[in-house]
Amino acid sequence: MKKILTAIILGLFIGSLGAKEKEDPVVMTVAGKDIPLSEFLFLARKDTTVNLLDKKSLANWVELFTNFKLKVADAESLRIQESMGFSDELDSYKAQLRASYLSDKEGEAEVMRKVYERGNDIVSVSHIVFLFNKDKVTSKDTVPVYNEANKAYQRILAGEDFEKVAQELAADSAAVFEKVDYVFPLQALKSFEDAVFSLQKVGEITAPVRTDMGFHIIRLDRRFPNPGLLKVAHILVMPEEDPLDPHDNDDTTLYRKATELYQRAKNGEDFGYLALMESSDRKTGNERGVLPYFGLGEMVKPFEQAAFALKDTGDITEPIKTRYGYHIIKLLDRKPRPPFEEMESSIHQVMEKGERNFELFKSFEDKEKEKFHYVFYPDAYADFQKLCDDYHPSGKDFIEQAAPLEKPLLILNDTMFYQHEFTEYLRRFPFSTKVYAGDFLYDIYRLFVRDILTAYEKFNLSAMHPEYDQLVKEYYDGILLFDISSRRVWDKPVEEQEQLEAEWMKEIKEKYPVTINQKVLKNLKKYIKKMDK
Numbered sequence: 001m002k003k004i005l006t007a008i009i010l011g012l013f014i015g016s017l018g019a020k021e022k023e024d025p026v027v028m029t030v031a032g033k034d035i036p037l038s039e040f041l042f043l044a045r046k047d048t049t050v051n052l053l054d055k056k057s058l059a060n061w062v063e064l065f066t067n068f069k070l071k072v073a074d075a076e077s078l079r080i081q082e083s084m085g086f087s088d089e090l091d092s093y094k095a096q097l098r099a100s101y102l103s104d105k106e107g108e109a110e111v112m113r114k115v116y117e118r119g120n121d122i123v124s125v126s127h128i129v130f131l132f133n134k135d136k137v138t139s140k141d142t143v144p145v146y147n148e149a150n151k152a153y154q155r156i157l158a159g160e161d162f163e164k165v166a167q168e169l170a171a172d173s174a175a176v177f178e179k180v181d182y183v184f185p186l187q188a189l190k191s192f193e194d195a196v197f198s199l200q201k202v203g204e205i206t207a208p209v210r211t212d213m214g215f216h217i218i219r220l221d222r223r224f225p226n227p228g229l230l231k232v233a234h235i236l237v238m239p240e241e242d243p244l245d246p247h248d249n250d251d252t253t254l255y256r257k258a259t260e261l262y263q264r265a266k267n268g269e270d271f272g273y274l275a276l277m278e279s280s281d282r283k284t285g286n287e288r289g290v291l292p293y294f295g296l297g298e299m300v301k302p303f304e305q306a307a308f309a310l311k312d313t314g315d316i317t318e319p320i321k322t323r324y325g326y327h328i329i330k331l332l333d334r335k336p337r338p339p340f341e342e343m344e345s346s347i348h349q350v351m352e353k354g355e356r357n358f359e360l361f362k363s364f365e366d367k368e369k370e371k372f373h374y375v376f377y378p379d380a381y382a383d384f385q386k387l388c389d390d391y392h393p394s395g396k397d398f399i400e401q402a403a404p405l406e407k408p409l410l411i412l413n414d415t416m417f418y419q420h421e422f423t424e425y426l427r428r429f430p431f432s433t434k435v436y437a438g439d440f441l442y443d444i445y446r447l448f449v450r451d452i453l454t455a456y457e458k459f460n461l462s463a464m465h466p467e468y469d470q471l472v473k474e475y476y477d478g479i480l481l482f483d484i485s486s487r488r489v490w491d492k493p494v495e496e497q498e499q500l501e502a503e504w505m506k507e508i509k510e511k512y513p514v515t516i517n518q519k520v521l522k523n524l525k526k527y528i529k530k531m532d533k
Helices: 003-016 037-046 055-077 084-101 105-118 139-157 162-171 190-198 251-266 271-278 301-309 340-353 357-371 378-387 396-402 419-428 437-459 467-490 494-511 518-522 524-532
Strands: 026-030 033-036 121-131 176-180 214-225 229-237 320-322 325-335 408-412 415-418 514-516
Touching (some): 026 518, 037 524, 055 467, 055 494, 121 139, 121 190, 139 162, 139 214, 190 214, 229 251, 229 301, 251 271, 301 320, 301 325, 340 357, 378 408, 378 419, 408 419, 408 437, 419 437, 467 494, 518 524
Antiparallel strands (some): 026 033, 121 214, 229 325, 408 415
16 A cells, blocks of 8 residues: 555544544344444435324334345345355445545536537637657756747737748748647647637737647637538449449549539439439448538538538538549538537546546545645745756656655645655656646646545545445445345246235244334434434
């Protein structure tokens, strides 16, 4: 186990020794196992038909709960809980349940919605990028690259034409000039994407923006509302692989054939039938030419431009040439981009695995920092930043230089963490894809803090979230109940199930002793008040 996590757990254990335990009397004993009142109440409160302060309702619940526990006891007597399948299912549930406490779903949804809303606009840009020439870049390495980028930026600010400057620099191999037709959310480096979507006016440019590639100067070329998705059918006329007559593959011949098919479609022949019989694209031809819904950036450019230029359902393009051949395209449907609710899951999957994970989980971590009284010592962190001038944090030299550092770096839950502990963490877990040393260091520091916060939560999960143990116990019993009920009743013919249930209940009531603590039940109101404080 990591030294750091050992220190955390010990600190938490010491801190939790003084925790005040609530009175939790035994409400009944079933098959020799004591059932605490907390479990009895927890399940009762989940059933809206149960009124624990009404004698008849309470009596009904005691009977239901007792029968439930008798069935669980019967399952345990068969040692179902010792099977591999049982353990795997319970462990999976525990992992999901723990994860639900180690997240802020509302905060995550807010962040994801902002990312989604960026996609309401289609953004096209041009950019000049001054590339880093190393895979691992220190702070000093960035200075000459930034200076070159800033020189170009100042020239453009002074009135020189953006493209003229870009092409001149690209010709000298000092930079790369690129036009990007569409920048979509989550498909570019975060710092590049953030800079792009900060631009509002066509022609507006950014100051040099650092990414893992280098420094970029970005110009906004177009910004317009996302036109959504199209559904079209197409007929493709493309060269044959082994034509009997080579002239059949002449561009003129292909165009003439495509034009004939276009005229037949315009004259009223069934487009789907033409696609089925004549299209060179046999996969879509067999589907009467129909393609799945698509948005901008998903098709080759000439095809895309022609398709999105169609106005009304049923409109047909003249032959459009792409690298595949000639297409005739018919508009079948148009719809807006999918709503946030449909894309939320896929957005989450992308964000949690890449550099966006810090953005996604920030709201939860901020709340945890506040809860555990996070204190940060910037001067101590600056010692590591200074090393980034000459060394990359992923390298042995950085670790050697950082090893003597001993200052306090942060406090969480009244526990002090020192520079040398972070250095050891960095040595063992140098997991960041960032090229620039400062970004790499910051990623690891945030992961260091996250691991501490996660360890705190996991270690004190039951204390901070009393319902956690109850939910695990409920699921444990539920798996057993389902298994034993399937064996004894549910897998049998329907007409036999009522009789089998009655015989099973009679058997287990005789087999397992049950003792009800009537004193606790009589004073239930008093116990509920005490336990709810």
